[in-house]
Amino acid sequence: MRILVLSLMLFLTTTFSFATENKMSDTQTKVKLTTTLGDIIVQLNPEKAPISSANFLTYVNEGFYNGTIFHRVIPGFMAQGGGFDTSFNQKAVHDPIKNEANNGLPNNRGTIAMARTPAPDSATAQFFINYKDNSFLNHTSPTPNGWGYAVFGEVIEGMEIVDAMAKQPTGNRGPHQDVPKTDIVIEKAEVIE
Numbered sequence: 001m002r003i004l005v006l007s008l009m010l011f012l013t014t015t016f017s018f019a020t021e022n023k024m025s026d027t028q029t030k031v032k033l034t035t036t037l038g039d040i041i042v043q044l045n046p047e048k049a050p051i052s053s054a055n056f057l058t059y060v061n062e063g064f065y066n067g068t069i070f071h072r073v074i075p076g077f078m079a080q081g082g083g084f085d086t087s088f089n090q091k092a093v094h095d096p097i098k099n100e101a102n103n104g105l106p107n108n109r110g111t112i113a114m115a116r117t118p119a120p121d122s123a124t125a126q127f128f129i130n131y132k133d134n135s136f137l138n139h140t141s142p143t144p145n146g147w148g149y150a151v152f153g154e155v156i157e158g159m160e161i162v163d164a165m166a167k168q169p170t171g172n173r174g175p176h177q178d179v180p181k182t183d184i185v186i187e188k189a190e191v192i193e
Contacts, residue, residue: 029053030156031060034188035070037165040129040158041192042112045151048103052114052123052152055097057191059125064091065189072128072178075166080115080128086183088173093124101139101148108133110155110162120147129155129162 028047033040046053059065059082068091070081084090099120107113109132114123128149130137139148155162165184173179 029057030192031056031153032188032190032192033065033158033186034190035161036183036185036187038158038161040161041156042153043156044153045105048105049100049150049152051097052100052150055094055114055123056127056152058094060189060191063189064125065186068186070165070180070184070186071173071176073165073168073170073180073184074131074178076131077134078128078130079162079165080126081184081186082115083124083126086185088176091125096122096124099123099147100150100152102142103139103150105151106133106135107137107149107151108154110159111151112153112155113137113149113151116149118144120144123150131162131166 029044031042031044033042044053044056065082067085068082069084069086069088070079071084071088072078072080083093096116097114099114099116101120105111107130109130111130112127113130115126115128116123137149140146165180168180168182168184170178170180
């Protein structure tokens, strides 16, 4: 009898947690990036990456990303954007945020993560979308070399647009490498239902 009761409790707990998980994913914030190549929809994960998600939303709601470009695209690695306008001027940003790379979200294909300098807690507005599973970008230890890059969401629609970016010719622009020769512009970034 005791085994039956325990089994029933485990089943009900598991069922409840699945129902809660599905409900949570339905309420997660989605951001649409309207680009010159097409639309990309990203679903944020504020449960596991609250600081990075809130930071990204601040820039979205301020209109910061409108008119910025994907300034670094490396096929088989990632596409980076969110910092430069079409004249390749770097935009002014808010203070850096705490690195949340230890949140358990891996840098897998289609995930969006915060770009940063070599300093772990230096991310501001720039982000990147992974083209493949980049496990070497994941958190391994709380050291400068082990901190990794914080994933805060994933592309749920438009990965074919991200893949199309990788087919664009790139070159050097000033000191910057892997810059698309034809601007890939984020015309508008907006929160959607």
